Amino acid sequence: MAACANAIKYALAYKDFDISKNYPPIIDNSYKFVLYPSYWKYKVEGYRFQDQIKHRDYSNNVSINDFEYFKQLLENPNTGVCAICGDKFTVNNKPTLDRINNNLPHTKDNHEGFNPFVKEFIGKRIQAKIEANKGLEQFCKITMNSSYGSDGMNTEKYTDIKILDKKGALKSHLSNTFMDEQQLSDNAYAVQMNPETCTCKTPLQEAYFVLDNAKYHYVNFIYNFMHKAFDMSKLHFVEGDTDSAYWAVSGSADAGYQQQFNYVIKDKQFYEDNAKYYFPTIEGDLLDEKKILGLAIENEGTEMIALAPKNYYIKVGEKEKIKLKGVNQKTTKISKQNIVDNIKDGTVTKATNMRLGQKNYIMQKIATQKNGITGIHTKAIVLKDQSCCPYILGLKASDYIIDE
Structure with missing residues (x-):
């Protein structure tokens, strides 16, 4: 039901979408927001009530006496903007405290002037990368990247x-x-x-906000930047995931494979004006390369074959890289030929994963055999024009009508 509702929502949202049109941001012409004592009192009481409901210690919460402090923050041009969208606060876009740690109450130390926790963790991750602290770097990465999965998957105990x-x-x-x-x-x-009753506190609204927000920035980059800056007839989308995309680029045959998008730019002025918001501009600067909502080149190669997201072959220089989610390639040797055989002849490649498991309190080596390469898409119905539709009981690919 959720998959169907999501598909309907996006179908309606994009019903009148024209890829060739320009969609500038909506300008908010409402009055500038001014913080008054009455509004601040209302917010303070609301924050306290939220913390009471969640059984958090609210003894050090923001109070009426902090009015002047937050009034100055909002009047400062550097801090008086939304930390998420960067817009100024107006009557239609009122401010609220964005806590860094949602397990802690609404205190002055837990908001840092309306900055979200992402900025805190991206800073720690970059510093850890500079110091070659791989453990802290991975911890910060997982903390940020797992928001959809951690908030959306039910981790409550039903037994x-x-x-x-x-x-x-x-x-x-x-x-x-x-x-x-x-x-x-x-x-x-x-x-x-097996208890007769159970509770579920999974914050689904947070998970789906993260998912929709990620989709928005992904699609925004493709349609509002790539389609305007690049000659899309020389680009082919190979495969993509939540935060990555692989493109086949028909650039200059003489420039080598590490040419990025330099030879497919059609609007140089637009590219130069806007590329800095996405691509790194300072070579070797991690702060610039890892900027929030920025992009970095992960791999450049001469050949790529993809069956699905997280399932591809790419040749980078003289090295070959194969990504196959769920398959331990140390115990199962997968080659480019296995992928080619699947595309041409439908050959299924079996894979064996080895793991240690405990049975009757004795550690044992367990071998699990699974289908490694099948060429079958199990998460959606793929139509003849490569469109992906959700599974709906009783419907097959032939039941969908493609509007030519």
């Missing part, structure tokens, strides 16, 4: 495991919620129960 003695374990068998038991020792049992 209850208790450690009981023999008498208690026998008594639990009489309960309607009994599921399973495992003997731990002579008089200790791990009993698994």
Whole structure:
């Protein structure tokens, strides 16, 4: 149902979309926002109520006495703008505190002048990269990149495991919620129960905001920058993921494969005016390369074959790189020929993953065989024009009508 609703939403949103038109940002002509004591009092009480509901310590929360401090922040041209969109605050775009750590209450130390936690973590990640601290760098990366998955996936526990003695374990068998038991020792049992009620606190609205926001910036770059700056007849989209895209570029045959987009620019003035917002402009500067919502060249090669996102072959210089999600390539050797055979003949390549697992408290080596390369898209129905549609019960690819 969620997939269908999402598809309908985007279909309606793009019903009147014209790729050749220019869609400038909507200008907010409402009055400039001025912070008054009455509004600040209303916000302070609202922040306190939110923290009470979440059982957070609100003793050091922002208060009425902080009015002058925040009034000066809003009047300052550097801090009096939205940290997410960069727009000035107006009557239609009122400010609110954006906490860095959502587990902490609304204190002055937990907002840093309306800056979101992303700026804090991107700074830590860049510093860790400079200091060659791979552990901290990966931690910061995962913290930022896992917002959709962490907020959207349900991590609540729906089973209850208790450690009981023999008498208690026998008594639990009489309960309607009994599921399973495992003997731990002579008089200790791990009993698994299935509660009749459960709670789910997954913040779906945060997850889908992150997803929609990522889609917006992804599509905005392609249609409002690439289509205007580049000759798209010389570019072919190979494959993409949440935060990456691979393009085949028909540039200059004499310039080598590390030419980026230099030979497909059609509007040089537009490119020079806007490229700095996306691409790195200072060579070797990590702060510039890793800027928020910026882009960096990850790989450049001479050949690429892609079956799906996270499933591709690319030749970078003299090296060959194969990405195959879910397959351990140390135990299963995958080559370019396996991918070519799948495209030409539909050949399925089997893969074996090895892992360590515990069974009856004994560590064992477990081999799992799975389909490594199938050429089958299991997350959507692919139409003949390469459009992807959601699975709907009873509908096949032939049931969709393509408007030519």
